[in-house]
Amino acid sequence: MTPTIEEVAERSGFSTATVSRALRGLPNVAPSTRERVLKAAEELHYSIDPYASRLATGRTMTVGIVIPLVDQWFYSKVSIVAETVLNAHGYDVLRYSITGSESRTQLVRQIAIGRRVDGLIVVTAPLEADEEELLGEAGLPVVTVETVTQSFPSVACDNVAAAMTATRHLVNLGHRRIAIISGLSDDPMRFPIPLERKKGYLRVLEENDIEPRPEFDVSGNFSYEGGAEAMTQLLSVRQSPTAVFAFSDEMAIGAMKTIRDLGLRVPEDISVIGFDDHDVSRYVGLTTIHQPVAEYGDQAASLLLNALDGQEIGDEFHTQLSTRLVIRSTTGAAPV
Numbered sequence: 001m002t003p004t005i006e007e008v009a010e011r012s013g014f015s016t017a018t019v020s021r022a023l024r025g026l027p028n029v030a031p032s033t034r035e036r037v038l039k040a041a042e043e044l045h046y047s048i049d050p051y052a053s054r055l056a057t058g059r060t061m062t063v064g065i066v067i068p069l070v071d072q073w074f075y076s077k078v079s080i081v082a083e084t085v086l087n088a089h090g091y092d093v094l095r096y097s098i099t100g101s102e103s104r105t106q107l108v109r110q111i112a113i114g115r116r117v118d119g120l121i122v123v124t125a126p127l128e129a130d131e132e133e134l135l136g137e138a139g140l141p142v143v144t145v146e147t148v149t150q151s152f153p154s155v156a157c158d159n160v161a162a163a164m165t166a167t168r169h170l171v172n173l174g175h176r177r178i179a180i181i182s183g184l185s186d187d188p189m190r191f192p193i194p195l196e197r198k199k200g201y202l203r204v205l206e207e208n209d210i211e212p213r214p215e216f217d218v219s220g221n222f223s224y225e226g227g228a229e230a231m232t233q234l235l236s237v238r239q240s241p242t243a244v245f246a247f248s249d250e251m252a253i254g255a256m257k258t259i260r261d262l263g264l265r266v267p268e269d270i271s272v273i274g275f276d277d278h279d280v281s282r283y284v285g286l287t288t289i290h291q292p293v294a295e296y297g298d299q300a301a302s303l304l305l306n307a308l309d310g311q312e313i314g315d316e317f318h319t320q321l322s323t324r325l326v327i328r329s330t331t332g333a334a335p336v
Contacts, residue, residue, distance in 0.1 A: 003046040005023075022037035062091060063086050063304065064095075070097045073278055073279070074248070078123055082297035085302065096111075111138075119140060119304045143307070148318055153319070162197070166289050169273065171204060171210075177216070177243070181227055182194045222248050223251065224253055230251065231244065231259060243272070244270060249275065256284070266330050269335060277326055290324050290325075291323045299321070
């Protein structure tokens with residue numbers, strides 16, 4: 001005869017609700033409690049039926065992660081870490097790729113109406129007010145990464161302050177002709193991050209009486225190839241820059257290739273600083289702004305699990321993680 005969850009509850013000494021939570025790997029179960037429940041289930045040869053569990057709880061036990069630019073390291077890293085945490089708690093993960101505001105709106109409507117997922121993590125892509133309202137009315141728990149809303153908890157960093165740190169590092173090395181390789185040349189998403197980083201860059205220029213030059217602001221499309229092409233454009237201008245701040249490490253590494261292909265030296269002729277602290281950055285000696293990319297995924301998944309578990313978010317509604325300057329070999333004193 002097949003054992004029941006009631007028998008596991010009786011043997012372990014806990015309620016069926018606690019037993020169910022422990023067996024499904026949900027949070028807020030003491031390790032000692034989970035251990036006793038698992039031991040009782042093993043002794044009775046009881047195994048949870050995932051399909052039956054989903055029917056009983058009214059949950060899909062699936063979480064959606066919405067990401068743009070799926071081929072980029074940042075988004076891959078965030079989603080993989082979040083997925084690992086969610087899988088450990090019994091949730092499957094669906095990754096949704098969006099290419100613009102229209103596809104984002106269409107996806108939000110499908111998710112809100114279809115309820116194919118129990119919760120949603122939205123990475124970087126800004127939500128419109130009506131999209132927030134739609135998700136809120138559907139009662140769907142949502143966590144955003146890198147963007148802040150009034151409706152949902154978020155995990156982000158201070159991009160303005162981080163960009164100021166990067167630019168100030170170059171100024172302190174004596175550079176005054178400082179260029180930026182920014183975001184997308186055509187931005188259908190209207191990403192706020194490049195604008196925030198540019199704001200930090202301009203603020204430091206102003207503090208140091210450095211006049212910004214429009215030709216020193218070139219899009220790199222957050223790719224190696226885009227960074228290389230942007231650097232070619234920057235080197236073609238009169239009085240080309242002595243330092244470049246790229247808004248991602250991929251673009252910075254692409255820029256370095258162009259510099260070296262043209263027979264120039266990094267950092268003796270041109271200093272380069274990136275943003276992210278990509279896994280490859282330490283191996284190419286790239287000076288960069290470290291942001292806790294893996295922690296974004298971990299924190300976002302944890303916040304969502306708490307919301308799915310009915311916990312109050314409290315003071316952690318908007319979590320701001322810290323960044324730091326990592327100085328390596330690609331920045332140096334401005335050439336005389």
